[in-house]
Amino acid sequence: MAALLSAFRPGDEALGVSELARRTGVPKSTTHRLTAHLVDEGLLDPAGKGRLRLALKLFEIGQLAVAQRGLVDTARPYLADLREATRNTAHLAVLEGTEVVYLDILRGPDAPTLPSRVGGRFPAHATSVGKAILAFSSESVVDGVITAGLSRISPRTVTAPGLFRSQLTTIAREGIAYDREESGVGVVCAGAPLLGSDGTAVGAVSLSGWTNRMRLERVAPAVRTAALTLSRLLP
Structure with missing residues (x-):
């Protein structure tokens, strides 16, 4: 299709x-067959007489990609500081639909091997970054996630x-979100939103680490401070 x-x-x-x-x-x-699928997905528009043209959705995706590239470049030094200070894994993510998409990941030497990868997705409700974003999103966005179903990712996922x-x-009140083994057994995370x-x-x-090695209450202030500083730098 590409x-x-x-x-x-x-x-x-x-x-x-x-x-x-x-x-x-x-x-x-x-x-x-493939163009019919692209029309259904909103990537192509019918132009009459059996012809097709590129849809505006592609323009929107392109604009998002440009904006996210700038976000990655801006956030990278702060993610690096979080990783160096804690030796745990730092993430940068955005929400897309009911999932988070990881834009950048700096893996820490003392952190567990996580399923997250740059460009990868994960159910938003089971992650600290997802919950941090949803807490500062519109009610309709939250309703969409809940309506889609809060699937159980681990025994401790909130469903x-x-x-x-x-x-x-x-x-929303405290400005910090936690994942206490909700995305995976033995892993905890602290996440904070980047606000426009x-x-x-x-x-x-966010920062992610082993349950028995990373104290959430100790790393949370650093994550929150990094998020607040980055928020001030956003256009």
């Missing part, structure tokens, strides 16, 4: 299935909607 999107060139207003198949070398029947909302209220000028979260940072 080849089909990349087949559009500067100056192309719209292309037909036959032209897309010719440019990509993909069989016409396959091209027809009751009422308890989850209560956690978010506490996080309107007070809503645009991302979050």
Whole structure:
């Protein structure tokens, strides 16, 4: 599908299935099926007479990518400081739908091997970064996560909607979120939101470590301070 999107060139207003198949070398029947899927996903728009054009959603994704690159560059020194000070793993993440996407990860030498990876996703409700973002998001965003289902990731994952909302209220008041083995057995995390000028979260940072090695109450102030400083640097 990436080849089909990349087949559009500067100056192309719209292309037909036959032209897309010719440019990509993909069989016409396959091209027809894949373009129908891209239309359903909002990445292509019908342009009449069987032709297709790139959808505005691609522009929005591109703008988001540019903004996130700037966020990664700005946050990297603070993540490095957190890692060096604690020898644990520092994360930078944003919310996309019901999941967090990790934009940057600096792994600490004393930290556990985590399933998180740059560009990877994880259910937001089971992470400190996810809860930190949701606590400073609109009610509709929170409702969307809860409606999708709070799946059990580990034995300690919070899956009751009422308890989850209560956690978010506490996080909004204290400015710090915790993952106490909710994303994985033996792992704890402290996360804090990156707030835009309107007070809503645009991302979050966190520290993750072993339950028996990292004291959440000790690292939480450092995570909170890093998040507050980064928030002031956001456009």
